[in-house]
Amino acid sequence: MIYLQLFYTFFLIGLFGFGGGYAMISMIQGEVVTNHHWMSMGEFTDIVAVSQMTPGPIGINSATYVGYTSVVNAGGAHWMGILGSATATFAVVLPSFILMLLISKFLMQYKNHPAVEHVFLGLRPAVVGLLAAASLLLMTSENFSTPKESPWQFCISVAIFLLTLVACQIYKMNPIRVLIFCALVGILLF
Numbered sequence: 001m002i003y004l005q006l007f008y009t010f011f012l013i014g015l016f017g018f019g020g021g022y023a024m025i026s027m028i029q030g031e032v033v034t035n036h037h038w039m040s041m042g043e044f045t046d047i048v049a050v051s052q053m054t055p056g057p058i059g060i061n062s063a064t065y066v067g068y069t070s071v072v073n074a075g076g077a078h079w080m081g082i083l084g085s086a087t088a089t090f091a092v093v094l095p096s097f098i099l100m101l102l103i104s105k106f107l108m109q110y111k112n113h114p115a116v117e118h119v120f121l122g123l124r125p126a127v128v129g130l131l132a133a134a135s136l137l138l139m140t141s142e143n144f145s146t147p148k149e150s151p152w153q154f155c156i157s158v159a160i161f162l163l164t165l166v167a168c169q170i171y172k173m174n175p176i177r178v179l180i181f182c183a184l185v186g187i188l189l190f
């Protein structure tokens with residue numbers, strides 16, 4: 001039964017997840033943590049971190065890890081978790097594959113049509129909103145702590161976040177260098 005739920009859930013996420021993997025993160029969290037209770041927020045935060053570190057799109061990586069973890073948390077064996085991974089991954093990719101087949105036939109012919117242009121103009125704010133939701137979703141006590149729990153960790157986390165924002169947006173620093181710098185600061189201060 002969980003395989004059908006995984007397929008249906010991730011098919012819908014893949015179908016409506018405009019804006020790429022980061023935009024899908026809030027949708028995945030809403031489904032697997034809030035609606036279905038397949039895992040805790042802490043487990044989901046760990047999955048997002050691992051999905052960012054592994055090669056490939058974060059939305060597909062997250063689906064793979066969520067599929068495995070959901071089945072194992074439901075009492076399934078290791079091999080059943082692997083089947084859950086395959087189910088969630090296939091389901092999240094399938095809508096894009098189908099849509100690309102359909103769109104590729106018609107987009108080149110109608111790409112300059114006003115209706116098509118208006119659809120893409122309408123999708124832009126939705127993508128920005130989904131990316132903002134993903135960012136806010138990751139600003140939790142698991143990632144930043146709280147001033148009451150650990151004032152030191154909270155202040156350092158906020159400072160690293162603000163410095164990263166300034167370095168990338170204002171000074172246009174290379175994101176890889178910023179990540180390495182943040183990792184070193186985290187290792188030294190935590």
